[in-house]
Amino acid sequence: MSAGRLLSVLLLLQSRGRVSARAIADELNVSVRTAYRDLARLQSSGFPVYAEPGRGGGYRLLDGYRTRLTGMSEGEARALFFAGLPGPAADLGLAADVTAARLKLLAALPTGLREEASRVASVFHLDAPGWYRDPEQPPHLPLFVDAVLTRRAVDVRYRRWRAPQEVDRRLRPYGLVLKSGTWYAVAATERGTATYRVAQVLDAVLSDDRFDRPVDFDLGAYWASYLEDFHARRYTGTATIRLSPQGRRRLPDNVPPEVVRAVDSTAVPIGDRGWVEAVIPTEGTEHARGELLRLGGDVEVVAPPELRQAMAVTVETLARAYELP
Incomplete structure (x- = not known):
């Protein structure tokens, strides 16, 4: 007992x-x-x-x-x-x-x-994960907790989005961050300090290699800088769109906050039906098409031409699939 x-x-x-x-x-x-x-x-x-x-x-x-x-x-x-x-x-x-x-x-x-x-x-409760997806349960998270507290390096097999997809790394974790239900490890490597999604760690072994965390390292400041850099790298282009009143109301439920803020700051009324024209940031043609199609007929892409063409092709494909005239 x-x-x-x-x-x-x-x-x-x-x-x-x-x-x-x-x-x-x-x-x-x-x-x-x-x-x-x-x-x-x-x-x-x-x-x-x-x-x-x-x-x-x-x-x-x-x-x-x-x-x-x-x-x-x-x-x-x-x-x-x-x-x-x-x-x-x-x-x-x-x-x-x-x-x-x-x-x-x-x-x-x-x-x-x-x-x-x-x-x-x-009367207060925290539910960190976002809507519409299950929270991650990374199996190696407790090992990273041990590594952070004891300042020991971790040898990992990591799956990333670019080739080669599986890589071996020795990480020296400086801290752990919970972002919208997802755990990230901020760690030093031979290439410098980087961020790793803990759920993407395929295998992990705690090593006997001990390290000293830099005395001037601030986890909160690092994460703020990382997010700023991430958003700068994420949005590489812009698009001009037109939105109906209903489309603008639906916007926050269908696109990231950065896009909503861009609409709010650049929207200009057009016509007499309550439509507005605005400039939004985009990650690329394919990604922008997927996001904007959620708004259906409440959005029209004005520019760039390649995004407008991609929207038109998708609409034509849907019309054929549903046998519409």
Whole structure:
């Protein structure tokens, strides 16, 4: 039986007052039967745990009893920064440490502050992944957590989008970033500092090679610079389009925010039907065609000619497929 889990049960009783066995089981990710066994073990060890039968009952500590066993382990102290982020904490393998750290913090608070902290925690929830896709579950993420914290290099087999698609790399991870439900490793290589999508790591082995992270390296500043550079490389052209009022309303649900902002800043009214003409950034003809076709008849491409032609060819193909005149 885990002594750490018994302590968590004790702190849970101390921080919440009356708690059911089911609530204990859910909080600690164990079965209800295990929760009952843990409670019985605490009682047999001399802790003043008693049951309140009936509807709304549960288990509680004798009034006035408080334990001083609230010291945090190293893992729990690390996990403290993820106390409000249960999803990312679970991804990183820190779920148990986060639960224990949260319970110890609550147990150390005065009653009034403890109730307020619990109330606030109950009305906020973070769901990091974006809509319309399942969150990634990279199998090698815990290994990268270990590498970041112990400053050890990782030998990986990595799948990338350009040829050769599979490459071998030795990475020295400086940090991990969660972006819209996707984990990225920022790591030093022989080619310099780069960003790697952890889910694209096909195989990974923690090496004995240790490294020193540069004292002036700022993960947040690096990521901001990386995003700025990414967007600069992403949009290599522009297009002039016309949008109906309905098309403009549908825009945020069908194109990236950069395109929406471009429309808002460059839109010029044309005609008397509420249509506007605007200039938007594009990643290329094929990509722009795919995005703009989502708007159907509420968009018209004016320029460049190759994008207008690509749209026309697609519309003609669809007309033939549906046997329209």
